[in-house]
Amino acid sequence: MNGEPKRHIKFIAFRQVFLRECKRYLKDPIYLFAMFIAPAFCYVLFTTLMYSGSPKKFPAGVVIEDNSKTVRQIVRNLNAFGETNVIAHYPNIAAATKDMQQGKIYGFFFIPHHLSKDVNAQRQPRVSFYTNNSIMLAGSLMYKDFRMMGELSSAAAQRQVLYGHGMTEKQSLAYLQPIVIDAHPIGNPWINYAIYLNNILLPGIMMMMIFLITAYAIGVEIKDRTAREWLHLGNNSIFISIYAKLLPQTIVFTLMGVLYNVYLYGYLHYPCNSGILPMLVSMLCLVLASQSLGVVFISIAPTLRFGLSLATLWGVVSFSISGFSFPEIAMNPMLQALANLFPLRHYYLIYVDQALNGYPMVYSWASYLALLLFMLAPYFLIYRLKKALIYYNYIP
Numbered sequence: 064m065n066g067e068p069k070r071h072i073k074f075i076a077f078r079q080v081f082l083r084e085c086k087r088y089l090k091d092p093i094y095l096f097a098m099f100i101a102p103a104f105c106y107v108l109f110t111t112l113m114y115s116g117s118p119k120k121f122p123a124g125v126v127i128e129d130n131s132k133t134v135r136q137i138v139r140n141l142n143a144f145g146e147t148n149v150i151a152h153y154p155n156i157a158a159a160t161k162d163m164q165q166g167k168i169y170g171f172f173f174i175p176h177h178l179s180k181d182v183n184a185q186r187q188p189r190v191s192f193y194t195n196n197s198i199m200l201a202g203s204l205m206y207k208d209f210r211m212m213g214e215l216s217s218a219a220a221q222r223q224v225l226y227g228h229g230m231t232e233k234q235s236l237a238y239l240q241p242i243v244i245d246a247h248p249i250g251n252p253w254i255n256y257a258i259y260l261n262n263i264l265l266p267g268i269m270m271m272m273i274f275l276i277t278a279y280a281i282g283v284e285i286k287d288r289t290a291r292e293w294l295h296l297g298n299n300s301i302f303i304s305i306y307a308k309l310l311p312q313t314i315v316f317t318l319m320g321v322l323y324n325v326y327l328y329g330y331l332h333y334p335c336n337s338g339i340l341p342m343l344v345s346m347l348c349l350v351l352a353s354q355s356l357g358v359v360f361i362s363i364a365p366t367l368r369f370g371l372s373l374a375t376l377w378g379v380v381s382f383s384i385s386g387f388s389f390p391e392i393a394m395n396p397m398l399q400a401l402a403n404l405f406p407l408r409h410y411y412l413i414y415v416d417q418a419l420n421g422y423p424m425v426y427s428w429a430s431y432l433a434l435l436l437f438m439l440a441p442y443f444l445i446y447r448l449k450k451a452l453i454y455y456n457y458i459p
Contacts, residue, residue: 076298080307083296084280088311097276098315105268106323110331113257120148121201124159124171127152131179141172141212146204156193163195170194170205172212190216200256250334250419258333262414263387265323266346267407270353271378273316277357278374280308281448282367290452301449305441309354316354320346328418336421344424345413345431352406352437362444365451381407409433 088094125138142149151168153159159171173191181188192209196202225235251258284290297304324342328335335342356377361370383389384398385407391399402408409430416427424431441448 072298073300073303076296076300076303077307080293080297080304081310083293084308084311093279094276097272097279098312098319101272102265102269102319102323105265106326109261109264110257110326113260116253116255116257117146118200118204118256119145121146121169121205122150122167123147123205124151124153124162124168125149126154126156126159126171126173128176129174129178129180133179134174137174137212137216138172140215141208144208144211147208160193163193166195168195169198169201170209172209250415259387261327262333262418263385263407263411264382265327266320266349266410267378267382267385269316269319269323270349270381270407270410271375273312273350273353274357274360274374274378275371276312277309277354278361278370279367280312281305281358281361281452282365282370285365285452285455286367290455294449294452301445301452305358305445305448309358313350313354316350317347320350333418335418337417337423341417341424341427342414345410345417345427345434348431348434348438349406349410352409352434355438355441356406358441358448359444362441362448362451365448365455377405381405384408385411387411403433406434406437 088098123141125141127134127138138149141147151159151162153162153171156171156173159168159173162168163171171193173193175188175190178188178190190213192206192213194202194206194209196206222235226232248254284293293308294301294304297307321343324339324346327333328339328342357374360373360377364370364373384391384394384402384405386402391402391408394402412430413427416422416430417424
C-alpha cells in the first residue's frame, strides 16, 4: 500500500513537468524550428534538389583543329553522353582554359591537327581532355565521359585499321574487346546520388537537431535560473525531470523520423529490401541515442553556449566519420575506433544491412547494441547534471 501513493506522486510530478514542457515548446519558436521546420525543410530540399538522381548535362567545350567527318562524329558522340553538353567550340586551348577558369564550362576535349590522317596512316595521334576537378562531382563525371570517349575513339580507329587488313566485324570486336565486362553495382544499381546521400544526410541533420535542442532545453533552464523550479516540479527527481522534459521531443522527432521513412521508402521508393519496420526501429534508436548524447553534452559542459558548441561539433564530425562518404576501412586506425562514438555511424551500418542488403535484424545486433549503450551513457553523469542544475550560477 505504501508504494501506491509514491507511484501516484511520481505520476503527478511526471505529468506536471510534461505539461510544462509542452507549454514552453509552444511559446518558444526555437523548438518549432528545430523539431518541425528544419527537418521538414531539409526533407523537401534535398530530395527535390537531387530528384533526377544525378546531375546531367554539365557544360563542356571542344577545341577542334581537324574538322574531318571522323572528328565531327566524335563530337556528336561526346554530346550524346548523359553528363556532357557541348556548348562551345574554341579555336585554341587558351580560350577554352579561360572559360573553364571562369566557370562557364567544366572541361574541354582537344582534338589535334590531322587526327584522321594520322589514324589512316597508322601513326599514333593523341587526343587530350581537361577537367575542372575543383568541383569534385562535375569534374569526376566529366572525366568519366571524356575518358570513355577517348577509349571509344581509339577503338574506332583500331577497328578501321583491322577492317583494312581484311578482318570481319566479329573478328575485329573480339580483338578490340577480348573480355566483355558485365557490371552489376550492388545496393544502388542506378548510381543514384539521391539514394546515396539522402539516406544518411537527412537522418544526420535530424540527429544534429536533436543534439542541439536537447542541450538547449536543459541549458536554457540554467541560463534562465529556472532549473530549481523544474526539479521541484519533478518531485526533486532528476530522472522524472529529464524523462518528462524530453518525452515531447521524443514523440515529435520519432514522428518526423516515421515521416522521413515513409517519404523515402514509401513515396520515393528508395531501396528498402528488408521492409520499413527495421528502419523505423533503427530511427527510434537513433532518436533516443541522440537525446542521450545531448544530455551528456550539457552534463559535461553545463552552460548553454558550451553545451551547444559541443553538440554542434559532434554533429558536424558525424557526417565525415560515419563512413558513407569516405570508407571507414581506409581511415587511420585511431579514427576507425573513434567512429564508434558517433550514433550516425551505427545507423549507417544498420541502413546498409537492412535497407540495401536486406539482412535480418539479428545481423545488425552490434549496431543496435551500440545505440543502446548511447542511451545508457547519461546515467554516468546524471548526478553531475543535477548538481549543476541546483548550484551552478550562470554568468553571461
